[in-house]
Amino acid sequence: MNVNFVLILDIIVILNTALAFVTVFREKRDIAATWAWMLVLVLLPVVGFIAYAFIGRKLPKNRMFRLQRQVAVQLNERLDQQREQLGTEIMPADKISHSVINMVNMFMETDQAFLARKNRVRIFTNGHDLFHTMMEDIEGAKSSIHIEFYTFYNDQIGNDILDLLVKKAAEGVEVRVIYDPWGSMGTWKRFFKPLMDVGGHVEPFLGVRSAVIDFRLNFRDHRKIVTVDGKVGYVGGFNIGDQYLGRKKKFGNWRDTHLRIVGSAVFSLQARFMLDWNATDRDHPFVDDRIDSRYFPITKVKGTTSLQIVSSGPDSDLQQIKMGYMRLIQTAEKSLWIQTPYLIPDDSVLDSLRIAAMAGIDVRIMIPDKPDHAFVYRATQYYARQLADDGVKIYYYHDGFIHAKTMVIDGKISSVGSANMDYRSFKLNFEINAFIYDEQIAQQLTAIYETDIRNSELITPEMFDQQSAYLKFKQTASRLLSPIL
Structure with missing residues (x-):
């Protein structure tokens, strides 16, 4: 009887693994999301496939x-x-500042986003x-x-x-x-x-x-x-x-x-x-x-x-808004201030932020001090902890819930819109942002950020280190699912 049970269990595992491979690899997706889904489907038989039905399938062509x-x-x-x-x-x-000509041209090329003055x-x-x-x-x-x-x-x-x-x-x-x-x-x-x-x-x-x-x-x-x-x-x-x-x-x-x-x-x-x-x-x-x-x-x-309205979504592989974020990060010479409720960057954005911080640029990221989605928030904390170790200043906003999606570069260029700093906004959702080439607007956003800092707490690497082992485990486990959150 025990032998039969083990045999049946082995067959189920083999079939589940085979079906997981067929399900995940039959659609084109980036390698991180592919292996994240393999992890879910293999380790969570049946439940994993139910989750895939909700959040794994691609948009019909x-x-x-x-x-x-x-x-x-x-x-x-x-x-x-x-x-x-x-x-x-x-x-x-x-006719605009040389430092952003390439970005303006990029948006014109990838999203037909003309420069409105x-x-x-x-x-x-x-x-x-x-x-x-x-x-x-x-x-x-x-x-x-x-x-x-x-x-x-x-x-x-x-x-x-x-x-x-x-x-x-x-x-x-x-x-x-x-x-x-x-x-x-x-x-x-x-x-x-x-x-x-x-x-x-x-x-x-x-x-x-x-x-x-x-x-x-x-x-x-x-x-x-x-x-x-x-x-x-x-x-x-x-x-x-x-x-x-x-x-x-x-x-x-x-x-x-x-x-x-x-x-x-x-x-x-x-x-x-x-x-x-x-x-x-x-x-x-x-x-x-x-x-x-x-x-x-x-x-x-x-x-x-002067500004450009830029949209992106799964109807294009270009990830126009993410490209804009990366271009802004690369443009920064002195300061890079970000507000986002969800901080789950892919490797390219993560590396750009790290490079900026290690180059001596004042990189600040403000996130909520409370979750609205449990897994997403724990993954956000994980990446916040990693970036803090690299010299990024991480602020927890305490006066309610911060949902703003803003970026201000050197007090000169800015972005405001619907796109968060996460996989979902980069690849899975239909988003729209304004990329603004106006120092006056950037200064207003800078002043707003400084006001928000007074309602926030700077979380140092030492403070992250003092978090409980259980909380760190939840953050790490959530991070494994970050490509599909």
Whole structure:
């Protein structure tokens, strides 16, 4: 009997291992993720395959290609017209600082992200101020309101914004909303029925109606985009939900960073929304003859900010935002200040950070002092400990939860957006960031960072060494899964 049991167990192990090899190696992925999945599938029979069904499968190629097609050609033609009509508002790359010419050219080449100049940019770090201003802009909309968020919760602020959208749609304004069903867990499409009843259009990203029937945890729409009349745009880290206003006891004060943009950079936000919409909704797409000045109006703005709107996602292997982060790190001469809720860099980014710190650059990384995802937070702590050993200053933010995704280089160049400093944002999620070439904006972000330091604690290598053996074990174990977190 015992011999039979051992034989059956051996057969199960062999079959499980063989199936794990077939499952993992049949799809192209980087070697770190490949072996991380092998570890999960081999050591956790059955359970590992259930986990793979949720977070391991790749995005179907036909869906990926659909993100590239639709009205992309027409949008590019339209944006070319904007460049010509705006003249000096859209300047060639050789007119900006030499230190960032290569990065500007890189984004132009990899993401067709033109350099938008003379924008007005306002920074928000408080949800109450952000949503008040955003709702004022929505209230004043005359033509179109386009909204795309990872999270759109059915709570107080979610209902407040929905009621306003219903009002504007009833007035004849075009209202379109994209939300991610996983990020908006608990918000069903019937929540948006009042908006759809008055002519608004609402779709879950890529047309998946519910998180319950969408088994993929990966390939989420993590972007946060709002455009109003094609003239005003928003991008950053905030989502729509009460927790982003500090109303959830678990997180307390919510510290995030978001931008309000007026100027030609809004064209890129509008174009990104339109591409995402057409990849999501086949019934009410943007079509060639409707891509007109109504969506891309010419606006003369007396702003001072030059920036590029850059998007990335699993529909491309280029990892444009990660490339931008690495270029910023390599550009730094004196200081490199980062805020991110999740610090799970791949080897290339990790090495870039280490090189910067060892070269004497003031590298600072601010992360939360509390988890919102257990494994992710322990992996974040692991990498924070490693970087602290290499001379990076690690700050734990104590005044609530810091969710900002910012980078400031030498007090001159900066990035604000939706992308975290982790594998998921680099490879698995659809993200969008603003890369900003304006010393005034960089100085504002620097001042904000310095204020946040007063609410933070510098965690030294010695303090990491004093952590319990059990905590270090959890961090190391979580790190093994970092390529798939």
